[in-house]
Amino acid sequence: MSKRVVIIGNGISGTTAARYIRKWSDYNITVISAETDHFYSRTALMYIYMGHMRYQDTKPYEDFFWTKNRIELIRDYVHEIQTEKNELNLGSGRVLPYDVLVLAVGSKSRFFGWPGQDLKGVQGLYGIPDLENMELYTQGINHAAVVGGGLIGIEMAEMLHSRHIPVTFLVREKSYFNHVLPPEESEIINQEIRDHHIDLRLETELKEVLGDDSGRIRAITTSAGDEVSCEFLGLTTGVTPNIDVVERSNVETNRGILVNAFFETNAPDVYAIGDCAEYREDGIGYRRLDQLWYTGRNHGKAVARTICGERTPYKKPLFFNSAKFFTIEYQTYGTIETHPGDEIGSLLWQSERGKELIRINYRKEDDVVIGFNLLGIRFRHALCEKWILEKRTMPYVLENLSAANFDPEFYTQYEKDIVAQYNQQNPGNQITMKPAKGLFSALFN
Amino acid sequence: MQRYDVSFQLTSPTTQFDTQEKVGMVILGLGLLTWVVAAFGIGNQSAELTFYGGLAGIVVGSLIYFRRFLKKPQGISHDGTWFTKSMLGMKSMLGWTLGIIFTGFYCILYWQDAWLANLIPIFNPLSYALKNTAADKWFMYGTLYTLAVLVMGVRMLYKYRHNRYQILRTISVMFFQLGFAFLIPAFLVMLNRPEYYFSYFWPLKYDYLWPGTVNWLSGDGSVGIFMIFWGAVMFFIATPILTFFFGKRWYCSWVCGCGGLAETAGDPFRHLSNKSLKAWNIERWLIHSVVIFVVATTAMLWINSATQGSILGSASGKFAQWYGFLIGLVFAGVVGTGFYPVLGNRVWCRFGCPMAAILGMLQKWFSRFRITSNGGQCISCGNCSTYCEMGIDVRWYAQRGQNIIRSSCVGCGVCAAVCPRGVLKLENGPRDNRYNGPVLIHQDNVSVTLDTNWTPTGGTGRMPATQEDIPVLTDSDWNSMK
Numbered sequence: 001m002s003k004r005v006v007i008i009g010n011g012i013s014g015t016t017a018a019r020y021i022r023k024w025s026d027y028n029i030t031v032i033s034a035e036t037d038h039f040y041s042r043t044a045l046m047y048i049y050m051g052h053m054r055y056q057d058t059k060p061y062e063d064f065f066w067t068k069n070r071i072e073l074i075r076d077y078v079h080e081i082q083t084e085k086n087e088l089n090l091g092s093g094r095v096l097p098y099d100v101l102v103l104a105v106g107s108k109s110r111f112f113g114w115p116g117q118d119l120k121g122v123q124g125l126y127g128i129p130d131l132e133n134m135e136l137y138t139q140g141i142n143h144a145a146v147v148g149g150g151l152i153g154i155e156m157a158e159m160l161h162s163r164h165i166p167v168t169f170l171v172r173e174k175s176y177f178n179h180v181l182p183p184e185e186s187e188i189i190n191q192e193i194r195d196h197h198i199d200l201r202l203e204t205e206l207k208e209v210l211g212d213d214s215g216r217i218r219a220i221t222t223s224a225g226d227e228v229s230c231e232f233l234g235l236t237t238g239v240t241p242n243i244d245v246v247e248r249s250n251v252e253t254n255r256g257i258l259v260n261a262f263f264e265t266n267a268p269d270v271y272a273i274g275d276c277a278e279y280r281e282d283g284i285g286y287r288r289l290d291q292l293w294y295t296g297r298n299h300g301k302a303v304a305r306t307i308c309g310e311r312t313p314y315k316k317p318l319f320f321n322s323a324k325f326f327t328i329e330y331q332t333y334g335t336i337e338t339h340p341g342d343e344i345g346s347l348l349w350q351s352e353r354g355k356e357l358i359r360i361n362y363r364k365e366d367d368v369v370i371g372f373n374l375l376g377i378r379f380r381h382a383l384c385e386k387w388i389l390e391k392r393t394m395p396y397v398l399e400n401l402s403a404a405n406f407d408p409e410f411y412t413q414y415e416k417d418i419v420a421q422y423n424q425q426n427p428g429n430q431i432t433m434k435p436a437k438g439l440f441s442a443l444f445n
Numbered sequence: 446m447q448r449y450d451v452s453f454q455l456t457s458p459t460t461q462f463d464t465q466e467k468v469g470m471v472i473l474g475l476g477l478l479t480w481v482v483a484a485f486g487i488g489n490q491s492a493e494l495t496f497y498g499g500l501a502g503i504v505v506g507s508l509i510y511f512r513r514f515l516k517k518p519q520g521i522s523h524d525g526t527w528f529t530k531s532m533l534g535m536k537s538m539l540g541w542t543l544g545i546i547f548t549g550f551y552c553i554l555y556w557q558d559a560w561l562a563n564l565i566p567i568f569n570p571l572s573y574a575l576k577n578t579a580a581d582k583w584f585m586y587g588t589l590y591t592l593a594v595l596v597m598g599v600r601m602l603y604k605y606r607h608n609r610y611q612i613l614r615t616i617s618v619m620f621f622q623l624g625f626a627f628l629i630p631a632f633l634v635m636l637n638r639p640e641y642y643f644s645y646f647w648p649l650k651y652d653y654l655w656p657g658t659v660n661w662l663s664g665d666g667s668v669g670i671f672m673i674f675w676g677a678v679m680f681f682i683a684t685p686i687l688t689f690f691f692g693k694r695w696y697c698s699w700v701c702g703c704g705g706l707a708e709t710a711g712d713p714f715r716h717l718s719n720k721s722l723k724a725w726n727i728e729r730w731l732i733h734s735v736v737i738f739v740v741a742t743t744a745m746l747w748i749n750s751a752t753q754g755s756i757l758g759s760a761s762g763k764f765a766q767w768y769g770f771l772i773g774l775v776f777a778g779v780v781g782t783g784f785y786p787v788l789g790n791r792v793w794c795r796f797g798c799p800m801a802a803i804l805g806m807l808q809k810w811f812s813r814f815r816i817t818s819n820g821g822q823c824i825s826c827g828n829c830s831t832y833c834e835m836g837i838d839v840r841w842y843a844q845r846g847q848n849i850i851r852s853s854c855v856g857c858g859v860c861a862a863v864c865p866r867g868v869l870k871l872e873n874g875p876r877d878n879r880y881n882g883p884v885l886i887h888q889d890n891v892s893v894t895l896d897t898n899w900t901p902t903g904g905t906g907r908m909p910a911t912q913e914d915i916p917v918l919t920d921s922d923w924n925s926m927k
Contacts, residue, residue, distance in 0.1 A: 012825070044826035051525040054833050060825040060840055062721060161526040164461055193517055229514075293824050312465040322822050324865040327520030327607075331822070331867055381820025406870050407820055408861050423753035 003027045005031060005307060006088065006098035008078050012293055014104030016300025017070050019309075024308040028070040028095070032088075035127050037075050039065060042284075043293055045131050046155045050162040066198070081249035085192050100307055103246060103257055103265070103272040104300070107239035107291055112425040115234075116209030121217040122233045134159075134232075141165060141231035145220055147206045148236035149176050151323050154189075156234040158326055168199040168208055168228050181373075182338050184348060185357060186442050188375055189325045191356070196326050209233060230402035241276040254278055256289050261313035263303045271307070273299035276334025292321060318385050328355055333384035334371030336361055344370070347394070347425075349418040351376070358418050360397065368394040377414060378406035395431050396426040398422055462513075469509030476502020495567045503735050504596060519607035519861050523832070524691035526716055532654045533786045534717045548783030555774050555828065556805065558582050575631035578877065587627055594622040595616040597709035604712070610858045610871075614698055626702045639665050641672045646680040646702055648739040649800035651768065654680070655743060656750035685807055691873055692814025693804035694856020701800075703793060706782065707834065708857060711790025718789030718836035725836065728853065735772055736799045742768045772797065791834040795853055805852030813873040816849035818842060823868045827862035843868050848881050892915040 005021055010033035017030050045060040066073050077091030081101070087227040088096040110123025111117050121137040123130055138144065146153050149171035161165045173179065175186040176193060181336030194199045204352045205223040212218040219229045241256035252258045252266040263271045279288045302314040322354035323330045340361060348361045357375035364370045368391045372384050381444065383404045385398050401415040419433045448653070462470070479499035482488055488495055514522065533540035553560050572580035598619040603609035625644035634640050639662055647654035653676045662669035687695045697704045718724075745761035782795025794801050808814060823846070829839035835853045839860045842849040849869070861869040891915050 041827060043824040044828075047826060047828065050523075051528045052523040053827055054527050057827045057831045060827065060844060064722075083550050106770040247672060294821055297821075320821065322824075322866040327518055329865065329867050336635075377817070378870070385820070406867060408608060408610040408858060410613055412609075 003099045004097065004372055005100045005102065006096060007031045007102040007104055008088075009033060009104035009106055009274070009276075010036065010039045010073070011042060011104060011106050011274065011296065012039075013106070013296035013300045014102065016297050017102050017104065017273060017304050018300075019069070020301050020304030021307055022069050022071060024237040024304060027100075027307075028072070028075060029070065029097075032074045032078060032090070032096075034075070034077040034091070035129070037073060038066070038374035039127075042127065045125065045127075046159050048110060049131060049134060049159045059437060065155050077190050078245050081251065081270075083250045085272055099269060100302060100385055101270045102307070103244065103270065103276060104274045104296075105272075105276045106276040108242040109235065110240040111235055112237060114206055114209055115129075115218070116211055117235065119209055119211040119217045120215055120318040121231055122209055122235060124235050124239075125156055126239060134234075138163065138165060139381045140231050143168070143228070143230045144232040144234070144424070145170065146234040146236060148234075148238065149173050149178075150236060150238065151177075152239075153234070154193065154325055156236055157193065158196070160232075161198060161232075162197055165232075166197075166199070168201065168230065170194065170204045170222060171200065171202050172205050174203055176202070178198070178338060180338065182336065182346075182359065184350065185330075185359070185373060185375055188330065188350075188354065188357060191434045192326050192328050208234075239275070241289070243276055243280070246272075246276075261297060261315075262306050262311055263314065264306075271303050273303050277292070290316075294320065311334075318388060320381060320385070329374075329378065331377075331379060331381075332372065333379070333381065334369075334388040336360075336371040336373045343393075347418065347422055349414065349421050356414060358414065360394070362394050367395065369394060370395045379404045380406045394422070395429065398431045399434055402433055405436065451581060452538050466510055469504070469506050469512070472502050473506025473510060476500070476504075476506055479886065479921055480564070480567070483567050483598050484561065486563040487682070489854065492567045493570045494569050494674075496772060499567075500592070503592065505827070507596045508599060509547065511603050514600070514603035514606075523716075538718070543786035544784055547785060547807050548779050550780040551783050553772075554582060555778065558774055561585070572631075575628065576634040578634065583881075584631075587630075590702070591622050591627040593710040594702075594705045595619055595709075596714065598705075601709050601712055605862065608858075611862060615709065615859065617699045617845075618701075618708055621700045622702050622705045625700075626667035626705075639672065642702075643672075643675060644702060645682070645694055646676055646800065648680075648736070648743070648803065649701070649703070649798055650676075651739050651743070651773065651799075652765075655746050655765065657746075673782070684804065685811065686803055688807040688814075689812055690814075692812050692856050693808045693852075694814070694854075694871070696804060697794065698857045703777070703781070703798065704855060707785075707790040707794060711834070713786045714790040715834035716787075716789070716831050718791060718795070720830050720833070720836050720838045720840075723836075728836070730803045731796045732798070732805075735776075735797050736802045738772065739799045768843060789834055791855070795835050795856065801853070801855070808854070809850060809852040813876055813879070814850075814853065815872065815879050816842075816860065817870045817872055818848055819845050819866075819868045819870065821846055824866055824868045826865065828863040828865060829869060832857070832859050832863045839869070848879065850880060869891070 003025075005027045007018055007030065007199060010031050014031055014033075014269060015206070019029050021027055021029055038059050039061065040058040041057065041060055044053060047053045048055055060156055060363050073159045074090070074096075076094065078088050079091050080089040082089065083101075086098055086101075088098065088101075089098060107126060109126050109130070111124070116122070123137070125131070125134065138160065142165075144165050145168040146156045146160070147167060147170045153169065154176070157167045157169050175183065176189050181189065190200060190202070201222065201224070207223055208222045209217055210219040210221065217231060217233055219227050221227050221232060230274075241253075243257055246257055247253050250267055251270055251272075256276050257265055257272035257278045258280050259265055259272050260280050263273050263277060266274050275291040276290070277290075277299065280334070298317065299314065302312060319383040320331075320333050322332070336359065337344070344366055345362050345364045347362070349358045350356065357374070358377060359373040360369060361371045361373075369387055371388065372379060380403070398419050400417060402413065405413055407413070413436060415436075416433060419431055421428050476499045479488065479495055479502060483495050483499070496876055535544065561582055565580050565582055568580035568585045568588055571588060572578060572584050576584070585799045597741055598615050605615070621644045626642050630640045630642055641662070642650065646911070652658045659673055662672050665672075684696070698708055733876070742761070742764045745757055745764055749757045749761040776797045777793050781797060784792045789795075811924050823840070823843040825840055825844045827840050829843060830837070830841075833839050834857060835851075835855060837854060839849055843864075856871055858871050
């Protein structure tokens with residue numbers, strides 16, 4: 001009988017693992033999820049609430065896909081993981097044996113024990129149940145608050161704003177997302193938040209959540225001593241691995257499930273991938289938890305390869321990420337620190353409109369480009385990555401910069417401005433950018 | 446499954462209208478009402494007053510109402526599209542009600558024009574001004590059609606004012622509808638020349654290469670000969686060349702009148718197109734059947750014409766009649782436009798248009814056009830697929846880092862506009878490696894050694910629905926980006 005692979009979690013990590021294991025083997029594959037019957041794109045939760053899409057539109061594969069590819073889907077809770085017996089006890093009472101177990105259990109919202117955080121109308125945003133609660137508790141309300149200066153916080157503010165609910169947005173830091181974004185980028189987003197009439201309160205923390213007689217939130221108090229009336233509170237102060245069931249088992253955990261470079265846990269034939277996996281060794285990279293969509297996808301493929309017969313260490317690829325802050329798109333490639341040391345130079349260009357920004361960081365000693373930050377402008381992922389991996393210098397990158405632009409046709413191209421700015425700042429090093437090939441030059445090559 | 450497949454569309458968050466928008470709606474409503482009651486013989490004593498009054502109400506009211514887009518910061522605004530109040534589609538009362546109104550209009554126009562006897566004369570003032578003849582039902586229809594393209598075109602311009610591709614494309618379809626498909630044909634009539642539409646070609650305008658029309662045009666002397674020549678050159682020479690360089694979008698979403706209506710008046714319905722594999726299969730059978738039908742009919746008509754009916758008798762004429770009825774009227778008109786609120790705004794273009802099918806074949810095999818996927822940036826959210834009016838599951842390709850080359854793609858560019866991560870770009874480029882394999886960045890960067898020819902040892906299973914087998918970026922990939 002063929003090997004039985006059981007995957008807990010039908011998010012991007014578990015699903016990618018299942019797809020590649022199917023592609024590379026004829027193992028029996030079972031995916032268990034308590035949240036939904038089918039894989040959906042968690043990143044699209046906000047668009048369901050905003051009415052851009054329905055739940056079924058967020059499913060990347062049609063429902064027939066799973067039967068066609070012989071991937072069994074089980075909707076159930078995993079109650080207990082018995083590594084010594086190679087068995088799972090499910091909430092329904094079913095006992096599920098496995099030969100290989102992949103834990104792709106993801107994250108859950110992280111709260112910090114605020115008084116009143118358990119009141120009705122106080123919640124995070126991670127999955128479908130959160131969305132259902134948000135739907136329920138934001139009906140007909142007059143004011144909402146969101147706490148936490150990260151990506152989910154701004155998404156929640158945008159969601160509420162789309163339904164004409166006034167939002168107070170508390171951010172602990174001096175400037176939104178400034179532990180990831182350098183000051184100029186962060187300031188653009190502060191402005192974008194305010195342009196959407198969000199009551200952004202920087203350097204302000206949540207102190208207490210106040211309830212009414214029915215156990216529902218009626219207000220919050222802040223570290224500035226203010227009381228803000230609100231009938232809904234989004235707590236988006238980060239996520240933490242969703243590992244309660246794993247902690248009760250023999251699988252070793254810290255903040256996440258501890259894994260080596262092969263995503264192997266301490267238990268034989270048990271792997272952990274995605275948000276819930278915590279790297280044991282530093283060799284993989286600087287962050288021991290790596291909670292990104294893209295990372296989950298990479299983990300899924302890497303672990304599939306190991307499970308299908310070639311034990312393959314995961315090597316962290318060049319960093320990239322993206323987001324959208326209200327109307328401003330953000331892309332980043334390589335390394336952009338918020339406050340890099342003196343050895344790093346930074347070519348920074350901002351549009352007059354104040355909604356577009358290009359930043360290229362480089363090592364001063366040899367001019368080698370190490371990272372790109374883009375706001376309101378799209379660049380080619382493959383090309384930026386290639387330049388960074390090939391250790392291209394600033395002059396080379398700037399000469400070829402127009403090739404990196406990925407904005408739609410006919411958009412204003414700002415690359416010439418950034419090159420002009422570089423030339424102005426470096427009088428001894430004049431660069432001429434190669435012209436971009438447009439619609440009309442395409443006719444003649 | 447049912448527990449969570451609720452999609453939340455049954456909740457109704459408030460859609461708010463301010464005073465200005467309400468005023469706009471009232472003026473628009475009065476304008477439409479002026480024309481509607483005129484159809485029942487009320488208030489059309491003065492054709493001028495009724496026509497221009499109604500027109501002014503429709504134009505001014507719409508422009509005031511659509512200013513709601515200008516009050517939001519520029520950017521994609523699809524808030525509430527799927528909520529009850531605005532929900533259309535297969536499962537909605539509103540969708541079917543609108544669908545019945547639209548299809549009903551076409552049925553009356555084609556087969557019950559006696560009911561329009563009161564309405565048509567109010568278009569006389571414009572008809573005399575442009576054509577120097579009294580209005581007929583086709584002039585009325587052309588006026589309404591052009592008005593829809595222009596008014597809803599302005600809406601599109603407001604909605605996508607941040608996106609220059611959409612702005613230029615919308616201005617283009619408005620220009621070609623107004624000029625090539627409305628004013629020029631009208632002036633030709635005024636000059637006693639054949640009413641000819643320079644923006645429509647065989648096989649969409651199927652009779653333009655049929656013997657009857659060709660004979661009729663050639664009877665008009667040099668102008669008619671030019672028209673025959675124009676139609677033939679545009680289809681046989683210009684179409685392949687332009688499609689080679691730009692994809693079928695040069696026609697379908699920049700020039701064509703059917704496309705023009707779909708891209709302007711049809712924009713509120715674009716998300717209703719069915720994205721399933723089943724719909725794609727139906728589409729391929731249907732649209733290619735229409736191509737065979739029109740080619741066969743055209744060939745038979747010419748054989749008949751050449752042999753003076755000695756071989757085919759009246760069969761070719763019957764074929765032509767049936768093609769005109771089934772495809773020209775029922776499919777392109779009643780179903781194609783009438784079903785906007787139920788099946789989306791490209792029903793005809795997607796399932797029926799033989800021109801689109803032929804352009805699609807060219808686009809697939811002889812074109813520099815593609816939609817490039819940007820490395821590994823896709824988050825599978827589904828906005829691209831949801832808002833694809835042609836029902837292409839764009840995400841299927843984008844999440845694998847694969848370029849999108851589909852014969853049905855009309856190049857409207859909305860997928861690239863709604864993508865929240867900057868993943869999609871419509872572009873023309875070298876054809877080498879246009880169909881790149883999945884090159885999802887980092888998907889293969891899982892080991893120290895980047896062994897892309899790795900084959901599994903654990904089994905022989907294949908995943909039938911994917912073909913992720915070509916994971917390397919080649920030099921020509923890089924070259925195509927420069």
